[in-house]
Amino acid sequence: MRAETAEKVRTILREQVRLSSDVDKLGDQDDLFQAGLSSHASVNLMLALEGGFDIEFPDEMLKRSTFESIASISDAVDTLLGDEVAA
Amino acid sequence: MSATLAEKAVGLAEIRRIGEEIAAKHADSVDREARFPTESIDALREARALSAFVPTELGGSGASVADISAMCLELGRHCGATAMVFAMHQIQVASMVRHLENAPWYEGYLRELADKQRLIASATSEVGTGGDMGKSVAAVVREEDGSCSFEKQGPTVSYGAHADDLFVTLRRSPEAEPGDQVIVLVRKEQATLEQTGTWDPLGMRGTCSPGYTIRATFPAEQVLPTPFSRVATESMVPLSHIFWSQLWLGIATDAFDRARNFVRAQAKQRPGDPPPTAVRLSHLMSELSLLRAEVMSALHDFVEADAASREPLATLATQLRFNNLKIAASEQAPRVCQGAMSVCGIVGYKNDTPFSVGRHLRDTMSACLMVANERIHQTNASLLLVAKEV
Numbered sequence: 001m002r003a004e005t006a007e008k009v010r011t012i013l014r015e016q017v018r019l020s021s022d023v024d025k026l027g028d029q030d031d032l033f034q035a036g037l038s039s040h041a042s043v044n045l046m047l048a049l050e051g052g053f054d055i056e057f058p059d060e061m062l063k064r065s066t067f068e069s070i071a072s073i074s075d076a077v078d079t080l081l082g083d084e085v086a087a
Numbered sequence: 088m089s090a091t092l093a094e095k096a097v098g099l100a101e102i103r104r105i106g107e108e109i110a111a112k113h114a115d116s117v118d119r120e121a122r123f124p125t126e127s128i129d130a131l132r133e134a135r136a137l138s139a140f141v142p143t144e145l146g147g148s149g150a151s152v153a154d155i156s157a158m159c160l161e162l163g164r165h166c167g168a169t170a171m172v173f174a175m176h177q178i179q180v181a182s183m184v185r186h187l188e189n190a191p192w193y194e195g196y197l198r199e200l201a202d203k204q205r206l207i208a209s210a211t212s213e214v215g216t217g218g219d220m221g222k223s224v225a226a227v228v229r230e231e232d233g234s235c236s237f238e239k240q241g242p243t244v245s246y247g248a249h250a251d252d253l254f255v256t257l258r259r260s261p262e263a264e265p266g267d268q269v270i271v272l273v274r275k276e277q278a279t280l281e282q283t284g285t286w287d288p289l290g291m292r293g294t295c296s297p298g299y300t301i302r303a304t305f306p307a308e309q310v311l312p313t314p315f316s317r318v319a320t321e322s323m324v325p326l327s328h329i330f331w332s333q334l335w336l337g338i339a340t341d342a343f344d345r346a347r348n349f350v351r352a353q354a355k356q357r358p359g360d361p362p363p364t365a366v367r368l369s370h371l372m373s374e375l376s377l378l379r380a381e382v383m384s385a386l387h388d389f390v391e392a393d394a395a396s397r398e399p400l401a402t403l404a405t406q407l408r409f410n411n412l413k414i415a416a417s418e419q420a421p422r423v424c425q426g427a428m429s430v431c432g433i434v435g436y437k438n439d440t441p442f443s444v445g446r447h448l449r450d451t452m453s454a455c456l457m458v459a460n461e462r463i464h465q466t467n468a469s470l471l472l473v474a475k476e477v
Contacts, residue, residue, distance in 0.1 A: 020264060033316065036264045039221055043469040050473075059475050063401035064316065 001028070001074040005081075008052065009073050016048040017041050028071040033064070042067050049073065055080045097136045097148050102158045105130045110166035115438075117168050117293035118446050121286060123249045124293045127162075127169040128206065136173070138201035140180045145194060146201030152181070152326065152393070156333045156386050163337020164344075167450035168293025170334035172206075172246050175294075178330055179207040179254045182323045183272070186313035193311065196272060207272070208250035210301055211323075214240035218462050221319065222265040226258035227310065236304040237271075240283070245296040248282075251275055255301065256315055268315035271305065278303035290449030321400045325389055325409040327458075332382045332416035335454050339420045342427035342447040343375050349431045349442045364430050371426040378419040385412040403470045407477055410463045410470075417454030424448040 006028060013032075014023045020036030037045070045067060050056055055077065057066070066076045110127040117124045131137060140155055141147020150158075155177045162170035180200070187193035199205065216222045225239035237257050247253070252274050259267050284298040311318065346368055353362040388408060392399040399405055424447040428435040431442040438445055471477070 034264060034267050036266075038266055039466075040469060043473055046473045056475065057473070059402055059404040060399075062403040062473060062475075063398075064320065065401065 001071050002078055005074040005077050006070055009049070009070050009077065012048045012052050013045070013070070017045045026070065028074075029069050031068055032070070033068060037067070049077065053077050053081065097134050097139050097150070099154070099157050099161065101134045102131075102136060102161050105134060105136075106162050106165035106169075110162060110169040114166035114169070114446070117166060118290075118450075119292075121288075121292035121295065123246060123295050124166060124169040124172065125249075127166060128172060128249075131169075131173060132204040132206075135201070135204060137176060137204045137206060138180075138197075140177055140184055141197050141201045142184065145197045147197070151390075152329065153386060153390060155181070156329060159330045159333040160337040160340075163334035164341040165337075166293070167334065167338045167446070168291055170337060171291055171294050171331075174330040174334050175209060175245055176207050178323060178327050179209050181326050182254070182270070182318050183311065185322045186311060186318045188312045190308070190312050192306075192308040193272070203251075205251035206246070206249065207252045207254055208245060208247050210239060210241040210244050210247070210253055210255040210299075212242055213256075214242050214298075216265070218459055220256070220324075220458070221268070221316065223256050223258045223268050224265070226261045226263060227269060227271065228261060229307075230304070233307065234304055235271075235307050235310070236302070238300065238302045240298070240300055242284075242298045243296045244280075244299045244301070245294045247280055247297075247299050247301075248295060253278060253301065253303075255303075259314075266316065270311045270315045270318055272309050272311070273303040273305050277305045289452060290446070291453040317401075320406065321397045324406070325400065328409045328413040328416075329386055329389055331454070331457070332385065332412055332420075335416050335420035335451055336378055336382045338447050338451050339375060339378055339423035339427075342424040342444045343371060345442045345444055345447075346371060346427035346430040346435070349434065367426075367430045371423065371430060374419065374426055375423050378416060378423055381412060381415045381419070385409060403474050404476060407467055407470050407474055410467050413458065414455075414460050414463055414467075417451075417460060420451040420454055421448060424451050 010023055026035055046057060061076055067073055105127060109130045113124060113126045138147035139150040143149040159170055159174045162173055183193060211220050213224055215224045225237050228236050230236055239255060252272055255271050255273060256268050257271060259269050279302050281300040282297050283300055286295055286297040350362060350364045350368045353364060392405055424444055427444045428448060431444060434440040434442045435444045437443060
């Protein structure tokens with residue numbers, strides 16, 4: 001997980017997804033669903049991430065475990081950005 | 088116990104016999120009186136069918152999802168209410184078996200279920216959640232003595248009064264978010280059910296599903312270790328849609344068979360050219376085959392997705408797939424039943440002929456309401472924004 005990716009994920013969470021918890025108080029590994037991320041909000045989060053990073057999550061990444069923490073999201077984003085660089 | 092494994096295993100032939108000899112015989116009175124299908128559920132108990140999905144090492148038959156699907160279809164051909172009670176029970180058992188993670192309490196419970204053929208009802212819907220099974224209001228409350236308790240308002244608890252045990256979704260704790268859920272198995276003797284409504288519906292009358300306020304106190308080990316969000320996506324939601332659609336297909340198939348019998352009877356009265364209703368029957372067959380194709384391909388897709396690991400079941404694309412099964416099958420099944428009625432005419436409309444399909448039509452009309460299709464469409468609408476392949 002790259003630090004700048006995680007920071008940008010936090011910004012997207014803070015600005016585009018309404019959580020009942022304060023994003024700045026969440027650890028990278030904390031469970032976002034337990035922090036109040038609803039399944040409806042998680043769709044908005046995915047769209048915001050795709051827009052913000054200019055990436056597309058393939059279907060096999062579109063599952064709860066990918067979006068359950070700031071760390072898991074950042075890892076997925078890094079993987080996709082890495083793929084692009086490699087290509 | 089002296090019974091060998093082979094004797095304990097319930098097979099499709101036995102389910103068919105129960106369907107033909109018992110469920111079919113009582114289907115009309117179950118429907119008319121809106122009463123629980125006691126005779127057929129007792130027969131299923133006798134055949135040890137309630138533990139069909141329990142692994143053999145825990146005393147069950149070790150049936151597969153495909154085996155249970157075939158049983159739901161077969162029972163659906165004879166009594167929709169029997170099939171629905173059977174299907175709902177198997178959904179609870181399968182959700183437990185697939186997610187117990189070696190929890191000793193659950194292993195012991197499943198052994199007891201196999202031994203005593205206990206029937207499980209579920210209380211997953213709740214007043215105040217807008218029909219979203221992924222949210223709960225009621226929560227697990229820890230008492231001072233270490234035990235747990237809850238009070239939940241269930242708007243429809245199918246066969247709640249007839250079940251031995253209840254599988255109930257709750258928030259993990261009073262502080263937890265609505266989506267942070269667990270599922271708890273409570274025994275009837277640990278719970279009180281206060282009926283809050285009546286049960287006089289259009290169809291599926293034998294499921295006896297009024298509302299209840301459920302209160303229970305139970306030890307903490309009865310909370311299933313796996314979070315409900317995972318149980319729901321990997322098992323409860325797809326298996327509900329699969330088992331339900333199989334029994335709707337069963338009901339529609341029987342309606343079609345009745346229409347065919349009617350056309351054959353007409354043809355025998357006037358040998359020569361096929362009667363005009365034969366052409367309508369041909370149209371109806373293509374409607375039935377569309378239903379069958381969707382129901383069977385969904386089962387195939389589940390078995391394939393579930394084969395190596397459960398990973399594929401967790402994806403949004405897979406959720407869309409089984410949501411679509413529910414919508415498609417729940418709309419197509421009553422269409423087939425209505426077509427059968429138009430083939431049979433007045434003798435199909437009347438309730439007391441060999442060609443009656445009124446019960447079939449009414450039973451399948453419940454399909455679009457159990458988890459309302461519009462609610463599923465709303466979910467799909469947002470999933471479609473991000474899913475890439477459908």
